[in-house]
Amino acid sequence: MRHTISVLVINEFGVLSRISGLFSGRGFNIESLTVAETLDPAISRMTIVTTGDEAILEQITKQLNKLVSVIKVHDFKGEPHIERELLLIKITANAETRAEVLRIVDIFRAKVVDVSPRAYTIELTGDEEKVEAFKDLLRPFGIKEIVSTGRIAMPRTPKHK
Amino acid sequence: MTKKKGKMTGAEIFLECLAEEKVDTIFGFPGGAVLPIYDALYDAPIKHVLVRHEQGAVHAADGYARATGRPGVVLVTSGPGATNTVTGIATAYMDSIPMVVFTGQVPTALIGNDAFQEADIVGITRPCTKHNYLVKDIKDLTRVIKEAFYIASTGRPGPVLVDLPKDVLNATYEFSYPDKVELPSYHPTYKGNSRQIQKAIDIILKSKRPVVYAGGGVVLSDAAAQLKTFCEKLNLPTTNTLMGLGGFPGTHKLFMGMLGMHGTYAANMAVTNTDCLIAIGSRFDDRVTGKTEEFAQYAKIIHIDIDPTSISKNVKVDVPIVGDVCNVLKELIKLVPAAKGLKEYKSNTAEWHEQIDKWSTTHKLSYKDSPKGRLKPQYVVEQLYKITKGDAIITTEVGQNQMWAAQFFLYDKPRTYLTSGGLGTMGFGLPAAIGAQIAFPKKTVVDIAGDGSIQMNIQEIATAVQYKLPVKVVILNNIVLGMVRQWQEFFYDKRYSHTCVSVAPDYVKLADAYGAVGLATGKRDEVASVLKEAMKVKDRPVIMDFRVDPAENVYPMVPAGQPLNKMLLV
Ligand SMILES: Cc1ncc(C[n+]2csc(CCOP(=O)(O)OP(=O)(O)O)c2C)c(N)n1
Ligand SMILES: [Mg+2]
Numbered sequence: 001m002r003h004t005i006s007v008l009v010i011n012e013f014g015v016l017s018r019i020s021g022l023f024s025g026r027g028f029n030i031e032s033l034t035v036a037e038t039l040d041p042a043i044s045r046m047t048i049v050t051t052g053d054e055a056i057l058e059q060i061t062k063q064l065n066k067l068v069s070v071i072k073v074h075d076f077k078g079e080p081h082i083e084r085e086l087l088l089i090k091i092t093a094n095a096e097t098r099a100e101v102l103r104i105v106d107i108f109r110a111k112v113v114d115v116s117p118r119a120y121t122i123e124l125t126g127d128e129e130k131v132e133a134f135k136d137l138l139r140p141f142g143i144k145e146i147v148s149t150g151r152i153a154m155p156r157t158p159k160h161k
Numbered sequence: 162m163t164k165k166k167g168k169m170t171g172a173e174i175f176l177e178c179l180a181e182e183k184v185d186t187i188f189g190f191p192g193g194a195v196l197p198i199y200d201a202l203y204d205a206p207i208k209h210v211l212v213r214h215e216q217g218a219v220h221a222a223d224g225y226a227r228a229t230g231r232p233g234v235v236l237v238t239s240g241p242g243a244t245n246t247v248t249g250i251a252t253a254y255m256d257s258i259p260m261v262v263f264t265g266q267v268p269t270a271l272i273g274n275d276a277f278q279e280a281d282i283v284g285i286t287r288p289c290t291k292h293n294y295l296v297k298d299i300k301d302l303t304r305v306i307k308e309a310f311y312i313a314s315t316g317r318p319g320p321v322l323v324d325l326p327k328d329v330l331n332a333t334y335e336f337s338y339p340d341k342v343e344l345p346s347y348h349p350t351y352k353g354n355s356r357q358i359q360k361a362i363d364i365i366l367k368s369k370r371p372v373v374y375a376g377g378g379v380v381l382s383d384a385a386a387q388l389k390t391f392c393e394k395l396n397l398p399t400t401n402t403l404m405g406l407g408g409f410p411g412t413h414k415l416f417m418g419m420l421g422m423h424g425t426y427a428a429n430m431a432v433t434n435t436d437c438l439i440a441i442g443s444r445f446d447d448r449v450t451g452k453t454e455e456f457a458q459y460a461k462i463i464h465i466d467i468d469p470t471s472i473s474k475n476v477k478v479d480v481p482i483v484g485d486v487c488n489v490l491k492e493l494i495k496l497v498p499a500a501k502g503l504k505e506y507k508s509n510t511a512e513w514h515e516q517i518d519k520w521s522t523t524h525k526l527s528y529k530d531s532p533k534g535r536l537k538p539q540y541v542v543e544q545l546y547k548i549t550k551g552d553a554i555i556t557t558e559v560g561q562n563q564m565w566a567a568q569f570f571l572y573d574k575p576r577t578y579l580t581s582g583g584l585g586t587m588g589f590g591l592p593a594a595i596g597a598q599i600a601f602p603k604k605t606v607v608d609i610a611g612d613g614s615i616q617m618n619i620q621e622i623a624t625a626v627q628y629k630l631p632v633k634v635v636i637l638n639n640i641v642l643g644m645v646r647q648w649q650e651f652f653y654d655k656r657y658s659h660t661c662v663s664v665a666p667d668y669v670k671l672a673d674a675y676g677a678v679g680l681a682t683g684k685r686d687e688v689a690s691v692l693k694e695a696m697k698v699k700d701r702p703v704i705m706d707f708r709v710d711p712a713e714n715v716y717p718m719v720p721a722g723q724p725l726n727k728m729l730l731v
Contacts, residue, residue, distance in 0.1 A: 009346075010345075010346060013295065013297075014283065014284075014287070014295075017284065017287065018287060021287050021288055022288075025288045055473070055477075058473065059470065059474060062469045062470040063470050065469070066468070066469070066470055067292075067346075068291070068292040068312060068344065068346060068347050069292075069346060070346055071345055071346040
């Protein structure tokens with residue numbers, strides 16, 4: 001089972017290695033990890049995508065909470081939330097394929113951010129499904145390079161009736 | 162509201178902080194990076210115990226902490242001084258021992274430059290400390306030290322390391338000690354959930370075959386009195402883990418002995434057949450559970466522990482209670498008088514008590530006398546128990562010696578059996594005994610040692626001589642790495658690969674060379690007189706070399722990964 005968990009940590013020296021060390025030391029899996037400051041510069045948020053069954057996720061959450069530098073751990077499982085990742089993708093684009101590429105870019109509301117006679121570099125944000133679909137469609141044109149961020153997530157604001 | 166004392170150097174501030182924390186003893190070893198502190202120590206009132214190896218300092222501080230319940234304090238230099246502490250820190254971490262380790266560090270400007278005697282000790286010890294710090298600014302020094310002691314000694318205790326760069330020790334700053342810590346991210350749970358506690362009582366009273374399985378948490382939480390009351394009130398058969406020994410009186414009629422790999426027949430059978438297991442301050446370690454799928458498989462399991470990560474980690478439990486063991490036991494005790502079905506419970510469990518008595522009497526811990534008249538190690542431990550009347554602090558090394566010390570000496574009080582349970586660190590016992598003896602100068606402190614292990618920190622005999630500590634070392638000298646040899650005998654076709662350590666010093670001469678007292682015997686009828694002679698020595702350590710049967714094994718034994726009722730017996 002795939003989980004996206006958000007970890008609020010004290011923004012201090014070595015905190016990233018405390019978290020990543022916990023995962024490696026206990027044999028937990030990290031698929032992606034992003035870190036950034038929150039509104040309060042003394043606190044950072046890490047968004048970690050991990051896999052494991054119920055029992056492993058329970059251990060991950062408890063072990064994270066046990067670290068002195070961790071303020072709060074939140075598992076987005078079963079809760080309405082928004083997930084995003086950012087993709088930069090460089091593909092071959094020549095006179096014949098350009099139009100088709102641009103059409104796909106348009107449909108996905110992606111953006112061409114760099115152009116050369118032989119290649120386009122495109123930027124896309126979206127959830128995992130969208131990013132994967134985008135990559136699949138561009139693959140036939142020849143992907144030269146891909147860089148992507150880890151995932152970030154935020155709960156949806158509850159709607160009051 | 163903070164106390165102010167005016168401008169001081171970092172080194173002076175450091176010592177002031179220790180005074181604020183009521184530290185009376187530091188175990189340490191000097192070097193370049195901590196020279197400013199050693200200079201300040203020159204005329205400071207605090208006691209500093211100069212060890213002979215930094216690992217010894219950590220185990221000594223650990224022994225001090227285990228014996229007293231107060232955090233042990235260590236001071237060492239950077240680089241090799243710091244790296245030498247790692248085994249000791251990992252030992253304390255695995256057994257949840259409160260400790261603060263201060264390491265010197267190269268000046269902040271040189272950090273990361275591969276400076277002389279630089280080691281990234283904060284990085285190295287991250288996975289084996291409860292928390293650690295590098296102090297980069299003297300402004301943070303008092304806050305960090307305050308937090309270090311607080312974190313080490315609250316919640317589930319553990320070692321905390323504070324790395325002190327030399328320039329921070331030389332800088333000057335206004336000393337003021339905070340009287341509170343502010344850690345927004347650290348809130349141990351002390352009070353158990355009252356609904357869960359009620360649920361626990363209900364389940365216990367409905368059971369027919371209840372068992373208490375109590376671990377080191379009882380000792381750490383100073384809950385031995387509460388545990389005894391609780392078990393007596395509900396007439397609960399009780400077993401201890403290795404770490405829990407002394408947490409319940411070893412001579413009590415409800416006590417079944419230790420459980421696990423080298424547990425008693427009665428304890429292992431009781432845990433296998435129980436319908437209600439009450440785990441208290443224990444963590445379902447693999448040496449305790451054997452095959453987890455079959456561990457207490459017929460039981461509803463209640464688990465009381467201060468650390469949520471311990472709960473349902475290895476074995477799924479039915480009623481988790483997160484909280485301080487002592488608090489939760491007090492709450493449980495309060496509920497007993499009004500509990501429903503107390504009478505029925507007593508009659509429902511009567512048969513179970515008979516069954517346990519039967520297991521205990523038919524399968525007492527025992528050993529066979531050697532046909533060749535060789536001295537048995539168990540006999541030495543029994544004699545030690547008899548001569549000390551059980552009134553002693555026992556430390557152990559690791560291996561067979563540790564298990565015989567657990568089986569054949571009965572511990573009626575907590576903090577009297579000090580052993581490296583989680584990490585199983587050979588070389589722990591002697592320095593730990595030194596720490597315990599420093600804490601309790603008048604007590605009889607004995608390291609029950611193996612001939613292999615004692616070599617790992619034998620240099621600390623010099624420390625004991627220097628401070629006139631009458632620590633007794635009982636070497637169960639079987640000329641082998643006995644526990645490993647035992648596994649080779651049972652599981653590796655008697656291929657005794659590299660476990661014979663017959664090339665060893667003459668311990669009587671060695672003791673003499675160190676200025677200690679050395680005694681030796683291989684005869685059964687001399688054991689008592691050797692022990693008695695040793696007990697008379699009050700001003701220096703004694704090494705006793707008991708030449709015991711090399712072929713002796715520890716029984717019962719549950720082979721690793723087997724269920725607890727599959728014991729190999731004598
Ligand atoms: C530092 C360390 N190295 C290796 C081991 C593995 N080990 C466990 S018991 C043991 C044998 C110990 O020999 P000895 O001290 O003579 O004890 P005995 O079992 O003979 O009583 C060894 C090598 C260990 N526990 N600790
Ligand atoms: Mg031996």
